[in-house]
Every structure is written in structure tokens, then in C-alpha cells.
Amino acid sequence: MADMDTALKEAMQIDGAVGAAVVDYTSGMALGTLGSSKSLDLTVAAAGNTEVVRAKMRTLEMLKLNDTIEDILITLHKQYHLIRPLSGRNSQGLFLYLALDKGRANLAMARHQLRRIEEDLHV
Template sequence: MTQLDQAISDLLSIEGATGAAIVDLGSGMALAHGGNPGFSLEVAAAGNSNVVRAKLNTMRDLGIQDQIDDVLITLGQQYHLINVLKDEANKGLFLYLTLNRANANLALARHKLGVVARNVRV
């Protein structure tokens, strides 16, 4: 199992996880993905790269000199979490995790997502 596949496996082991991807911000392509959230993770990866780029552009326009930690999108039945990787070797990548809202613990999921994010090596 590759390191990226292991990271996807670790993400999918989070209670309530239905899908996960490691995404290249520049291209919007998923480098690895898994699970079955009920929609295309490839399309979601591309769309969420637009979300992250839009926020980075807005921060630049506002003169905010900081980094994005997480982006949280709450839907009626799902949570979508985006964690932008900060390690220099992983710059330009983010983790994308979908959770079933009915059985996910959001605080614990964010914590575990952060642990996986710190250990991803590409």
C-alpha cells in the first residue's frame, strides 16, 4: 500500500467518514481517493480546489498574511472538511473528507484529519 493509499485508509477510518481524497490544488486532480460518498470524488476535488483558490485570492486581496487551516462546509446530511497541507514538501495539496452528519463527531473528525495531514508525505 502506498503512503497516499494509507492516508486515505486512515481518513476513511474516522467515524462517519464516507469519502476522502488527496487533491492537487493547482490542477484540481485527486492524487488518491476512496470511499463512497454518493457522488464523484473527482468532480468534488476539482470543485473544492476552486473553493480553496477563491479563499486564497480573497485573503491576498485583503492583505491577510496567513494560511488556511481548514474549510468546513455543512450540508443538511453531510460535513465536508478541507485541510490545506502546510509542509513544504506537500505545498499545493489538500485533504478532502466527507462525513455523514448523523454519525460523525465533528470535533474528533477535525482532530484526526489534522493528525493525518501532519503525516502525509508525497
């Protein structure tokens, strides 16, 4: 089992990683961040992506879908933003956020690696 700091370091090892965060989507606060880009404010990204997660959760509820979100992908011209809600018993209400440089990232591998990190993370 990995702690939050270890999980963030592992996320930043993913090819193309620009920034990573563990976010509480009930409050919108980043519990931990790690990043190498001055152009990406991870606390602002955490708060903004909280709204994305909340909206999707509400939509699932309204549609009465008995399902859970595996991940959410936002594709920009130069970046991918991956949001992965944590599914562990002690991590309800949290998500992993990963920003990737589109030119250096392999999206399929990043999703696979983020899933593995989420499975090992203990918050």
C-alpha cells in the same frame, strides 16, 4: 510518516467518513481517492472544492492577511465536507478532502484526526 494510500485509509476510519481524497488545487485533479458512497463522485468533488480553495487563497491575498488556512468546513443538511490544505514542504498546492455523514460524525474529532493525518502525511 504516512504515504498517501495510508493517509486515505486512516481518513476513512474516521467515524462517519463517506469519502476522502488528496487533491492538487493547481490542477483540480485528485491524486488519490477512497470512498464508500455511490452518491459522491470524488473526482467531481475534488475539482469543485479546488475552486473553493483557490477563492479563499485569493481572498486572503486581497485582504493582505499574513495567515494560512487551517481548514475549510462546508456544512450540508446530511454531510460535512472538510478541506485541509497541506502545509508540508513537499505538499504545497495539495489539500485533504473528507466527506462525512453528518448523522454519524463527530465534527470536532474528525477535524482533530484529519489534522493528525495531515501532519503525518508525506507526499
